[in-house]
Amino acid sequence: MDRQVLGVNDVTMQFGGVVAVNNLSLHVNEGEIVALIGPNGAGKTTAFNVITGVYAPSNGQVVFKDNVISSNYPHGKFRKKYLGEQETMDKYSVVKSMTPDKITKLGVARTFQNIRLFKNLTVFENVLIAKHMRSKANFLSATFRLNYKEEKQNRDETMELLKILGLDDVKDEVAHSLPYGKQRHLEIARALATKPELLLLDEPAAGMNPQETVELTQFIKKIKDDFNLTVFMIEHHMDLVMEISDRIYVLDFGKLIAEGTPEEIQNNQRVIDAYLGVQQDE
Amino acid sequence: MNMSKKTKNICTAILILVAVILITLFDNDVIGNAYIKRVLNLAAIYAIISVSMNLVNGFTGMFSLGQAGFMAIGAFTVAVFTVPAESIPSIFYIEPMAPWLAAIRLPFVVALLVGGLIAAVLALIIGYPVLRLKSDYLAIATLGFSEIIRIVFTQMQTITNGALGIKCIPGITTMWVPFGAAAICIGIMVLLINSSYGRAFKAIREDDIAAEAMGINLSFHKNLSFAISSFFTAIAGGLFASLLTAVDPKQFYFTLTYNFLLIIVLGGMGSVTGTIIASFIITGGLEWLRFFDEPLSVMGYNIPIFRAGLRMVVFSLLLMILVLFYRKGIMGQKEFSWDGIYNWIMKVKTRLSRKKGGA
Structure with a gap:
């Protein structure tokens, strides 16, 4: 069961001076439901857009099963302006970016x-x-x-x-x-x-009331079993995330701050700090 | 409220039969005259061009204004290849036609298809870089392309006879040629639009990012739609040349494209039947409004605004009113259907009877 379906390796996405995703590495195994959470503006959707080929990453590599979907390293005029983690800068020397339609053809589907x-x-x-x-x-x-x-x-x-x-x-x-x-x-x-083999859901429960969210939870579980899917999703509804995900990744300001099972994430101090803020005077 | 399939088929059969009878009557000079025939032929040719323009603008959602250029390609291909060999020296009297070209004489249909293929290949060549652009930028790029074509044709003295143009092109003798061509070309385009490729075009129109996420190759499908549109535009351009029996580059000034833009806006972006209806209305309307161009005197006094050009003013006004109040055009994105007509009649009927009841 532990076959890796999606691998995101050292991905940095930089827009001018803004580093939306900084050195993100994660992987999704076959048959898992993995969630990507984080406060607003953490770079979750950008990460999705890199995976589905809407953006070519500034650095790093995305692998789906055995196919390299996109790969890049800061070269040419971008080298001087690169603001991501410097040590991963020369790790990848191949420049490749598939268009979204080819990635879909490989078996990655997404919602918006x-x-x-x-x-x-x-x-x-x-x-x-x-x-x-x-x-x-x-x-x-x-x-x-x-x-x-x-x-x-x-x-x-x-x-x-x-x-x-x-x-x-x-x-x-x-x-x-x-x-x-x-x-x-x-x-x-x-x-x-x-x-698809891998389904990417970008906030499937956005704008839904609690009743609808419960229905959606059942729906996602059902389609995962019926269609033999691996699910990777971004979500803000913690009930849904905690109930259905096998593993959770937490992003904050483009950086991965935690990963683990729902229980581990719930008790992780850095995650709590990211969501609730840190008390300054102590 | 729906009609049964049988009634619909009967209605369609009657409509086609009426069209065939009308064309036969016109063709044998039983009704109408040469002038009406010519206007109708022109309308049929404009219908082909407008539907093919709608394929790009209304169905694929790209704002392209290169129609006049592609029409010129088709028109000149037919002109160059079908002019009778004996009249070539008298047409090309400044500089003779290139001998290799003068040696090739093609039948009309073959010349039409060659023109279409040349246009399609050119469309692919310019489409590859240009179709990455969106909306206004694409419009400017394609408009520029159509001007380039016109100017190139003005300069190619030995091939197109430059600004003098080509005369004595064998003309169309029967109305069946433009109408038959229109039926075939539009029929093929309708089949394409209803196929899975047509659905892909519509998906690109609705949302290109989502379409790409559904595995539709944007550049391939945009180029395909552009090339097919150019192919049929050039075929219609060839018919146009044959209808007028004379072409010169000035006819394909970029303002010609706006005629077709008006037709598809009036007919409805994304509606084939709307476009066909609108092309007859606009072509007919432009002719019918000609009396505005003639001087008019009331009780011996010559009204000064009735002079050449007023026709276009009135026409523009009508269009402005139309665009203000009928923004979606005659049909919007809908197609003509007997159900639609039936429901419309029923709606009017109930409204009338309600009015009577109220009074």
């Missing part, structure tokens, strides 16, 4: 913090689009419907997925007309349709 659905398309189309990536038809055969078998199979699979996730009753509705909770579900459904 502020929902990014295809708003004017129906629920069914939203999920069906994820199937396009793996369809073999070129544009001519797709235009002249020579791929009708594949198309039908994609449609059937999409329908099946919607049924499993309980979205089949709204399949013909336009995505932006759905209630908020359903939109979150749809985003997860869309990510699942890409047939």
Whole structure:
């Protein structure tokens, strides 16, 4: 069970003079649910964007299974301005950055913090689009419907997925007309349709009430078992995080300050300090 | 409230039959005259260009204004390759046509396709660097490209006869050519839009970051959409050259693109049927409003504002009103459907009856 799925090694992400993520190293093993937590502005979403290829890191390496997704080291004019940990600076000499679509094709799917659905398309189309990536038809055969078998199979699979996730009753509705909770579900459904091995959830419970959060907890557990997934998520709802994660990483100001099981994190003084602040006069 | 599938099919069949009968009647000069025929032909050609522009602007969500340039490529390809060999010396009287080019004479259809392919290849070449840009920047880059094409064509004396243009292009003899071409080109584009590639285009329009996270290769799909759009635009450009029987680079000034932009905005960004309807309205409207250009005298007094150019003022005003009050155009992102018509009639009916009941 301990096979590593995702490895983030010494990743630093620097925007001009701002070091959003500083020398972050973490790993996610197969079948785990791992959470990344931290106060606002700690660099969690930036870390996600580096993993999914939206940003190329300033230094460090991201590995998915045996594939190097992105790798970089501060070279050229960036070397002088580099503000991250200096000792990891020359560790990687390969420059590589896959585009997000290739990373998705490898089996990494993600959702977004502020929902990014295809708003004017129906629920069914939203999920069906994820199937396009793996369809073999070129544009001519797709235009002249020579791929009708594949198309039908994609449609059937999409329908099946919607049924499993309980979205089949709204399949013909336009995505932006759905209630908020359903939109979150749809985003997860869309990510699942890409047939991922690793699912990255960026604040899946944002804006949900306690009742909805409990439902979401069940939902995540269910899809993890049904689809044989590894889940890596950013979350602020501590009930959810503590209940479902196997391990937790804590980020603060771009740096990893703690890692461990939920119990260890709850009792970690540095984490408490990061969230509640340190008392100065003592 | 829906109609049964059978009624819908019957309605569609009737519509197609009426169109076929009308075209046959026009074609055999039973109704209409040469002028009306010409306007209708032009509208059909504009419909192809507008739908292909809509493929990029309305369906893929890229703001491209290069249509006039691609049209020029198609028009000049047809002009250069289909001009009869015996009239070449009289057309190219300043500098003779390049001999290798004069030796190649192609049938009309082949020349159309060659023009389309040249445009598609050029679109791929400029698309690769340019399509990374977004919105206004892309518009400026493509506008610049269309101007470059025009100026290059003005300078290529031995190939395009420069600013003099090419005359004596074999003309279109029957209305079936532009209308048939429109049916085929638009039909192919509709099939594409409804295929999984079309869905990918729409996904890019809705949210490119999410589309990329769904595994859609942005640069490939943007280039594909741009190239297909250019291909069909160039084909329509070839038809345009053949319809006018004469082309010169000045016709493809960048303001021509705005005609098509108006058509797709009026018809609805992301609606094929809306675009087709709008291209007939705009092409027809531009002709119908011609009486504004003629001097008008009321009781012996010549009204001074009725002079050449007023037509465009009135036309612009109409469009301004339209954009202010019908921002989504005629159809928005919807397509024409019999259900839509049926529901609309029902809505009007209930509204009328309610008014009666209230009074």
